[in-house]
Amino acid sequence: MSALDAKLLSAHARGDKSALVTLYAEAADAAEDIDAACFYLTHAYIFGLELGHADVPELHARLSQHGRV
Amino acid sequence: MAKDNIASDLASVRRPVETANGLPNAHYTDPHVFETESKAVLQTSWAGLGVGADVPENGDAKPIEFLGIPLLLLRDKDGDVRVFQNICRHRGMILVAEPRKIEGAIRCPYHSWCYSTKGALVSTPHVGGPGHNTHEDIVRDDLGLIEVRSHIWRDVVFINLDGKADPFEVVNADLIARWNENTAPLYHGGVDSQFSLDVNCNWKLAVENYAESYHLPWIHPGLNSYSRLEDHYHIEHPVTDPRKGAFSGQGTLVYRQLSGEAGEVFPDFEGLSDKWDEGAEYVCLYPNVLLAAQREHAYAILLDPAGTDRTIERVHIYYASPETDDTLRRKNTAQWKEIFEEDIGVVEGMQKGRSAPGFDGGRFSPVMDSPTHCFHDWVAAKLGVQAEG
Secondary structure (H helix, E strand, C coil), rough: CHHHHHHHHHHHHHHHHHHHHHHHHHHHHCCHHHHHHHHHHHHHHHHHHHHHCCHHHHHCCCEEEEEEC | CCHHHHHHHHHHHHHCCCCCCCCCEEEECCCCHHHHHHHHHHHHCCCCEEHHHCCCCEEEEEEEEEEEEEEEECCCCCEEEEECCCEECCCCCCCCCCHHHHHHCECCCCCCCCECCCCCEEEEEEECCCCCCCCCCCCCCCCCCCCEEEEEEECEEEEECCCCCCCCHHHHHHHHHHHHCCCCCCCCCCCEEEEEEECCCCCCHHHHHHHHHCCCHHCHHHHCCCCCCHHEEEECCCCCCCCCCCCEEEEECCCCCCCCCCCCCCCCCCCHHHHHHHCEEEEECCCCEEECCCCCCCEEEEEEEEEECCEEEEEEEEEECCCCCCCHHHHHHHHHHHHHHHHHHHHHHHHHHCCCCCCCCEEEECCCCCHHHHHHHHHHHCCCCCCCC
């Protein structure tokens, strides 16, 4: 398990949604292809939406760039 | 019970009070009649669901089950109170399980479809496959939360579940006009000014008991020293058309303010004429909201028809000012709670009595029971029973 995986599991276990926004965005940055990146971006975006997170416009823009929202 | 049977059983209910019978036992004990009344009486009317104070801040959400229907009372990002069916349009999952604040969007806990606080479907993650969040067949504009018609009056959130009633202000124009002086802002007294009573009776018995003053000297002897039976009058606005609102209740001519040890009282509502100096009115706004209008505080009791023989009474007390004396406010809550608890024995006793096969709905005092008959007559009219003559 990668360090990022462990952090994601820990954030899920804590219900730390703000951390999930950040960590899923990191996972998207590290992804090897667009589909994988958009999968992680989607999670970051959804948890961001729920929180009203400041990163939502940027996450939306990244998904929109690939026609995914 | 078939509607035809209900009609034949209720013909005597719609007679004038002098010769009428009350609603038959089945209207208090039969689950099928409860279901029929839920649809024909409660869902077609403007029923009380909650109060604005339940969701005081923008984003506050409170799930409420009403007649078995999961609803969500919510104050949206602009401060408007809305009521939705508390389900995701995807798989029907309950969206909000406990009262909480919605910080951004309402995220379904199952597949994470997200809704704005105004009910718009804003995201459908992976709906077109992993990382693909749209699909041509999933039209978000068609899949917003199902909103229930709602209207706020005196901070009570009224809902019309079937969506077909005339606007609240039209249906209830006569009570709004009657209390046209009582329009000053109401401030909820806070956590120490609300309480609930879980009562083993059909919701209608709580209405009937509240409507009449006949029982006051027997059940509330503490009131007798200053508020005698002869100081009360009936309030009756009978049904004329089942689509119009109706209400009944009682008024007093000797309302006495609560005072503290040093003689302190709550500040009065602005805009009231002299008649409210010693006058107060207690009205059942059909179907399920019991209201009080007084010079310096008001209250609303919302009846939650939790079952054929179970009602949750939710009491909320309001003042003319957001700041009131803590000790006096708590004393006031305690006083009302004691009075409402005194009523529990009789409504539960009447509920038990309705398992006696010989009870024919009872006969009314032609003089003292007309507010109760007014309510029975309205229920029968809502069930489609025509008055004779």
